[in-house]
Amino acid sequence: MEITQRELKDFKMRNFPVEICFKPIGIIHTPFKDLRGIPIQASMSENDGKIEIFTEFQEGLKDLDGFSHLICLYYFDMVQLPVALRSKPFLVDEVKGVFAIRTPFRPNPIGLSVLKIKEIAANFISVAQVDILDKTPLIDIKPYIPQFDSPKTTKIGWLKKKIRKMVS
């Protein structure tokens, strides 16, 4: 299964897609059995979780154990579309644009958490500090690489005076 040839579609046939469909590659197990009490971000959680990769994808986990953190992309499967394009985030009582907040209630309900890897055994990744509903469908796992993913930021907008309180 060690194919190294990369498969591309024909560039001349490229069409802008009406719909983009993915198949879950796994399921995320966490202590959060319903929507109450889920931490609003991983950095605020004290609960561990387990990412199960379906066995058909298990060999893709090779070498991930060398990284301390991963980026987990998942589907907020409880969100009913369409969503409001402006709403109140958890932290302030003001309406903000959906692309300026981290609400699950997004036009495409994709979640992103940067999680600490505790252990990888067979097709399970134990992770620390999860902020995810139990049985959430997993879309992708990427290694977290600070040189790519952690720029020198200068502005965090409406969160400026809110965040210190929240993450302490």
Next chain:
Amino acid sequence: MEITQRELKDFKMRNFPVEICFKPIGIIHTPFKDLRGIPIQASMSENDGKIEIFTEFQEGLKDLDGFSHLICLYYFDMVQLPVALRSKPFLVDEVKGVFAIRTPFRPNPIGLSVLKIKEIAANFISVAQVDILDKTPLIDIKPYIPQFDSPKTTKIGWLKKKIRKMVS
């Protein structure tokens, strides 16, 4: 359109999805008209780009201009599935698990770039240092929040001795 009520599906009806489908919310314009010469990561690019949000989603951009960086999720629409679960990344001549590398050739071909916001005007976001093919379908935009997205990492696996050379 300022709905603040949050819509959820009925928890009792929750079913694990066979397929997860999204509709593009925009299109990413970059100088990279074909697949040659695209920087392998945003941090290595010297080219600006423009993210066009379709006008129906434009009001969701409110307040994003307060942030210096955004997280851009997009669809690698040129990837032909299925992909290999192990392949060689750009930086080393060794086969790695797909979830331990940042290749576009992933079971679910989703791209993630952290990009610097230069300007937001109407439904266009000008961004610095893009590493994305022109006309790429946009799936989501999130504000980059270092307190959530930038953990103290300790290990970057197989990239350890490669990355300094690459990003300098």
